[in-house]
Amino acid sequence: MNDFTFPKGFIWSCATASAQIEGAWNEDGKGLSIWDTYCHTPGRIVDGSTCDVACDSYHLYEEDVALLKGLGVQQYRFSIAWARILPTGTVDVVNQRGVDYYHKLIDTLIASGIEPVITLYHWDLPQSLQDLGGWLNRQIVEWFAEYARFCFKNFGNKAKVWITLNEPWVASWYGYAGDAKSHAPGGFQQHTPWAPYLCAHHMLLSHAAAYRIYEREFKNEQNGKCGISLNCHWKEPATSDPDDQAAARRAFEMQLGWFANAIFSKEGDYPLLMREHMAELSKQEGRATSRLPKFTQQEIQSLKGSADFFGLNYYMAHMVKSQKWSESTPNSCQRLRDGGYVEFFDPHWEQIGGKQSWIRNTPWGLRNVLNFVKNEYNNVPLLITENGCCNERYDGLEDHQRIKYVSDHLKAVSQAINTDGCNVIGYTVWSLVDNFEWAEGYTLLFGIHSVDFDDPKRPRRPKLSASWYKQCIQANAVVEAPQASSKTHV
Numbered sequence: 001m002n003d004f005t006f007p008k009g010f011i012w013s014c015a016t017a018s019a020q021i022e023g024a025w026n027e028d029g030k031g032l033s034i035w036d037t038y039c040h041t042p043g044r045i046v047d048g049s050t051c052d053v054a055c056d057s058y059h060l061y062e063e064d065v066a067l068l069k070g071l072g073v074q075q076y077r078f079s080i081a082w083a084r085i086l087p088t089g090t091v092d093v094v095n096q097r098g099v100d101y102y103h104k105l106i107d108t109l110i111a112s113g114i115e116p117v118i119t120l121y122h123w124d125l126p127q128s129l130q131d132l133g134g135w136l137n138r139q140i141v142e143w144f145a146e147y148a149r150f151c152f153k154n155f156g157n158k159a160k161v162w163i164t165l166n167e168p169w170v171a172s173w174y175g176y177a178g179d180a181k182s183h184a185p186g187g188f189q190q191h192t193p194w195a196p197y198l199c200a201h202h203m204l205l206s207h208a209a210a211y212r213i214y215e216r217e218f219k220n221e222q223n224g225k226c227g228i229s230l231n232c233h234w235k236e237p238a239t240s241d242p243d244d245q246a247a248a249r250r251a252f253e254m255q256l257g258w259f260a261n262a263i264f265s266k267e268g269d270y271p272l273l274m275r276e277h278m279a280e281l282s283k284q285e286g287r288a289t290s291r292l293p294k295f296t297q298q299e300i301q302s303l304k305g306s307a308d309f310f311g312l313n314y315y316m317a318h319m320v321k322s323q324k325w326s327e328s329t330p331n332s333c334q335r336l337r338d339g340g341y342v343e344f345f346d347p348h349w350e351q352i353g354g355k356q357s358w359i360r361n362t363p364w365g366l367r368n369v370l371n372f373v374k375n376e377y378n379n380v381p382l383l384i385t386e387n388g389c390c391n392e393r394y395d396g397l398e399d400h401q402r403i404k405y406v407s408d409h410l411k412a413v414s415q416a417i418n419t420d421g422c423n424v425i426g427y428t429v430w431s432l433v434d435n436f437e438w439a440e441g442y443t444l445l446f447g448i449h450s451v452d453f454d455d456p457k458r459p460r461r462p463k464l465s466a467s468w469y470k471q472c473i474q475a476n477a478v479v480e481a482p483q484a485s486s487k488t489h490v
């Protein structure tokens with residue numbers, strides 16, 4: 001009897017995102033996104049590559065759906081490129097050919113028995129909205145709401161599962177911190193230490209606006225669900241020193257809690273711990289107000305309960321040690337300075353996915369996060385919307401490390417459900433296909449299918465993990481990993 005089983009009806013899925021797979025960056029009336037601009041700026045992407053063609057899924061989406069069908073997944077999570085359907089970002093200009101593309105993709109999925117899961121925003125903001133300040137302009141709440149309504153209205157009679165935003169934490173820190181060089185729009189020289197908090201604030205308000213529109217105008221008739229995908233690293237205290245214990249809790253609340261508390265907790269708002277910490281820090285900095293913006297009572301109410309499920313993206317854990325703001329150097333990472341801690345890896349943790357990989361195989365951290373959500377957020381239904389491991393380019397198809405990573409994490413999920421009683425409804429592997437890994441270009445590849453980026457036809461081929469994942473789906477359990485041959489190195 002297999003110990004690592006899943007309940008009947010457990011959802012198996014794969015994910016991608018528009019900017020990472022579609023290509024066709026300037027075709028058929030698509031507007032520019034901030035990632036088009038970013039990757040066309042020299043020095044931003046490590047291998048000098050772009051997302052101009054990526055996997056060419058705009059033309060090859062039928063091949064992607066065939067792969068999904070072959071796997072036997074119940075769902076496919078993909079995102080809509082905002083600028084492909086609304087080239088200037090607002091409904092003043094509609095690009096019908098872009099709208100048609102998503103209709104074709106959705107129809108092909110449904111005809112193949114696969115439920116579409118649509119992310120509205122996976123980081124590719126229309127450049128024209130960035131030109132007006134992007135996520136730092138409060139008006140974006142209206143722009144996003146309008147875009148969301150457009151999508152619900154156009155696709156909602158067919159697509160029943162919606163995710164408003166992907167990883168607002170990443171978008172806020174990597175896109176808007178002065179020291180972040182890694183994500184669009186990024187690279188601000190004259191950054192302000194307020195920016196990441198403003199971005200996050202507006203993202204939360206945008207999420208709530210979109211959710212309430214869905215709830216009021218579409219949900220009953222369309223009978224769907226709407227949630228959000230939040231990422232976090234499990235934060236493990238480096239020692240039993242109370243300062244380190246407190247720092248680990250603070251680090252976690254300032255990552256997951258920053259977004260989750262407002263939506264999923266009973267009291268709403270930002271976590272009290274974060275509000276107090278930021279108020280104190282801002283005072284120390286000589287400011288009259290906290291850098292963490294404040295919600296009105298009405299906003300708190302609107303955010304509270306604004307999700308039908310919790311989307312979780314998990315990759316790994318961090319060790320955390322307390323470090324007082326006064327002890328950190330002024331040009332060290334703003335996020336860590338603000339949080340009052342440093343983070344690092346335990347040298348015993350297994351680095352996985354190649355020498356350049358940032359991933360450590362820490363599946364117990366996932367189980368801890370799932371239990372945290374269960375305990376703090378009333379065991380809300382949780383869909384794992386991303387988990388996966390990279391390999392390096394030209395590593396070949398025998399991806400034993402990925403299989404080990406996914407297998408270890410699935411086992412942790414199975415235990416969280418069966419032993420701990422966590423309400424996990426499904427698991428999504430990142431990613432269906434190798435794709436444009438943001439600032440890492442094509443150096444780190446996450447697909448369970450490879451894509452040959454040297455071939456203009458972008459042929460896809462299954463890696464070993466794809467056939468193993470298929471067996472897990474069939475068994476609704478973690479099946480044994482295939483043996484590695486002696487020449488295998490991935």
Ligand code: GAL
Nearest residue numbers: 017166167170231430437446
């Ligand atoms: C996530 C992101 C994905 C993918 C993944 C692997 O943060 O949502 O788009 O890039 O990381 O790094």
